[in-house]
Amino acid sequence: MHIEKISEIIAHFIGLFEMTTDEMRLRANYAEGAGPGADGPALPDQDAFTAAFSSDLQLKDYDPGINYKSGSYEIEFGPARHFGRVFEESLEKLAAIAGKDIPLPHFGDPTDIVLTDEPELTVFAGPGSAISHVLQVNALYDDDYLDMTDGVHAPRDTSFVIEQLADFSTKAEIFTPFASLHRTDTYDGALKIAEDLQNYIRNARNTEDSGVASPDSDVTHHFVTTEPMDDKVYVNGKVEADIPVLDDFLPDRGLAKLPEEPDDSNTSVEQDDPSGNSLDVTAGANLVVNVASVINTGVITSVSAVMGNYHQIDAISQAFVYSDNDEIASALHSSGHSAEETGTIAKNIAVFEQSTFEASRHAEPDSADPTFPNSWRVSVIDGDVSFVQWIEQYHFVTDNDTMTVTTSGSEATVLTGGNTSINFSSFFQMGLQYDLVIFGGNVLDINSITQVSLLYDNDWVRAEGDLDPGADLQTGNNLIWNFASIHNVGTGGPFEAMPDYMVDTQKAIEDRDPNMPEGLSFDVDFQGYAGLDVLYITGNLYDMTIIKQVSILGDSDDVTQAASTILENNPDATVTIDTGSNAVVNIAEIVDYDSFGQTTYLAGQLYSDAILIQGGLVEHDTTQPQPVDDGLANEVIAFLDNDDPAGGDSADGVINAGHDFSWSSTHPADVMQAMVA
Structure with a gap:
């Protein structure tokens, strides 16, 4: 009220001044009057005159007598209230509101005052989950029957090969305990897989016998x-200095070898060579290959903070089972009579690697004046985030050939093998880059590779009749190759304790506080940054890469070399028979970028486990083939040229029943398996 009174007083006196001016103007005409004359009466001295004046009135402050009543105010985003209070209290409220830069209406107007909220942190949407399931299945049946004579030779029943391979698969389970993992898209399912792996590793650690165990004479290694060592190469349970090179061990496929690219030169490619007298038979030379490569960056960050627990599990299990027990007729010359002598090679190769991402180096800032971030941009993902790459590759190839061959006086080549079956899968995930990633829950980081190779290559090479024993045989020379590599980038250094300012950062994001916590502005990891790009995941992160490769090859060949009925016309015939030279190859590689820096803060517990299982089994199966009851084999190929059997002018014969290429084109019997599995 004092302010109002003062205003009224000022207005009152301004009005009086104006009235005085007007009165002086009205008196302008009286200025011509004459003053008192000299002879007039003397007037009393006014200055010396003191009037006798007294008053009993008390001087008080000016009061115009106007009663003021403040109006009512309603504040938006709050309950409506009527402020019927004294004006002094209203001034205090208005002073507080004035600090928010809110324009106020004139006093007394019943106008609502709109109040805005405190400034909030603007958050952006983060990247979503990425889940991929790849299932590749190849099934190839190439059981051939060939008779180059005019006799009758019953085809054989090859069902025993499939039965033996099924038995091999059962025996390989002891080496591959993680082959039964089932695909999952949920955090509970991923947690169940992590718990199963950890329990198995814990039990294996309690009963571990570091070294190569041979409980059975048929077990090459178990x-x-x-505790696999980083950057070491494990080959069949032993540490080697270098990784073997696949090209150095691949067998020569002979007739099944792919043709070379033609030369661009103008050199003539004509040959002037009379037709030879030879027989070249290739019943093996099959190639079965699984290749899987996964490079996962997920979320790229230099600094990460995990508010829960961190589970890191790496597991590799490799197994091979094969039988190469050949029977060679004594009348024939063979390069070997068993799998050991023919040099069948089987290798399980595993590598665990650990490294830290080396960022490109820039010019170092002036140490006297370091710069730190003073602003931030925040992205938030509500709930769990999953990065799942699940790859399963399967091969089932049978090439059980039954042949009766003989020389014909000309150059003849027979290829009933040479099948190539390939599964190839490559996955590269490039995530978004952030300076800081905060995980509100747990982190599950699981990498698992399972490889199984099964080979049945029991061959029978027989001699019939009066036979020249000059044949060159190759029944072995097979290769089994399992190679697995897991490379983790960014988690090599120790985890650090969670600092308080990281907890404050999480709380500031949840409260939508626009002010960046002061601790981030002095973190040495962020020196040189003008601002920070932060990702906050409120739930759990599960990053799983599972690769399962199974290659099964049955190549049981039965070759009978019959005596030629035209020996007088084909002296010095050259016979070459190859029933081996098969290659079963599994190659898998995982490169997992867990972090692009050296700092990972952890508030919970760290669970880091790794396991390597390698096993090999050699079977000496003695099952003898039996003739089929009725019917013919899958393919019946007859080659006999009796029209003109004489000498060198007869045309060369070429039979090619191989080169069947299967490139992920076969589906399982259950056509819905790929969708519902």
């Missing part, structure tokens, strides 16, 4: 370690 190696288990729960």
Whole structure:
């Protein structure tokens, strides 16, 4: 009220001044009057005159007598209230509101005052989950029957090969305990897989026997370690200095070898060579290959903070089972009579690697004046985030050939093998880059590779009749190759304790506080940054890469070399028979970028486990083939040229029943398996 009174007083006196001016103007005409004369009466001295004046009135402050009543105010985003209070209290409220830069209406107007909220942190949507399931299945049946004579030779029943391979698969399960993992898209399912792996590793650690164990004479090696060394090469349970090179061990496929590219030169490619007298038979030379490569960056960050627990599990299990027990007729010359002598090679190769991402180096800032971030941009993902790459590759190839061959006086080549079956899968995930990633829950980081190779290559090479024993035979020379590599980038250094300012950062994001916590502005990891790009995941992160490769090859060949009925016309015939030279190859590689820096803060517990299982089994199966009851084999190929059997002018014969290429084109019997599995 004092302000109002003062205003009224000022207005009152301004009005009086104006009235005085007007009165002086009205008196302008009286200025011509004459003053008192000299002879007039003397007037009393006014200055010396003191009037006798007294008053009993008390001087008080000016009061115009106007009663003021403040109006009512309603504040938006709050309950409506009527402020019927004294004006002094209203001034205090208005002073507080004035600090928010809110324009106020004139006093007394019943106008609502709109109040805005405190400034909030603007958050952006983060990247979503990425889940991929790949299932590749190849099934190839190439059981051939060939008779180059005019006799009758019953085809054989090859069902025993499939039965033996099924038995091999059962025996390989002891080396591959993780082959039964089932695909999942949920955090509970991923947690169940992590718990199963951890329990198995814990039990293996309690009963571990570091070294190569041979409980059975047929077991080449059974190696288990729960502490595989980084950057070391494990080959059949032993540490080697270097990784073997696949090209150095691949067998020569002979007739099945792919043709070379033609030369661009103008050199003549004509040959002037009379027709030879030879027989070249290739019943093996099959190539079965699984290749899987996964490079996962997920979320690229230099600094990460995990508010829960961190589970890191790496597991590799490799197994091979094969039988190469050949029977060679004594009348024939063979390069070997058993799998050991023919040099069948089987290798399980595993590598665990650990490294830290080396960022490109820039010019170092002036240490006297370091710069730190003073602003931030925040992205938020509500709930769990999953990065799942699940790859399963299967091969089932049978090439059980039954042949009766003989020389014909000309150059003849027979290819009933040479099948090529390939599964290839490559996955590269490039995530978004952030300076800081905060995980509100747990982190599950699981990498698992399972490889199984099964080979049945029991061959029978027989001689019939009066036979020249000059044949060159190759029944072995097979290769089994399992190679697995897991390379983790960014988690090599120790985890650090969670600092308080990281907890404050999480709380600031949840409260939508626009002010960046002061601790981030002095973190040495962020020196040189003008601002920070932050990702906050409120739930859990599960990053799983599972690769399962199974290659099964049955190549049981039965070749009978019959005596030629035209020996007088084909002296010095050259016979070459190859029933081996098969290659079963599994190659898998995982490169997992867990972090692009050296700092990972952890508030919970760290669970880091790794396991390597390698096993090999050689079977000496003695099952003898039996003739089929009725009917013919899958393919019946007859080659006999009796029209003109004489000498060198007869045309060369070429039979090619191989080169069947299967490139992920076969589906399982259950056509819905790929969708519902």
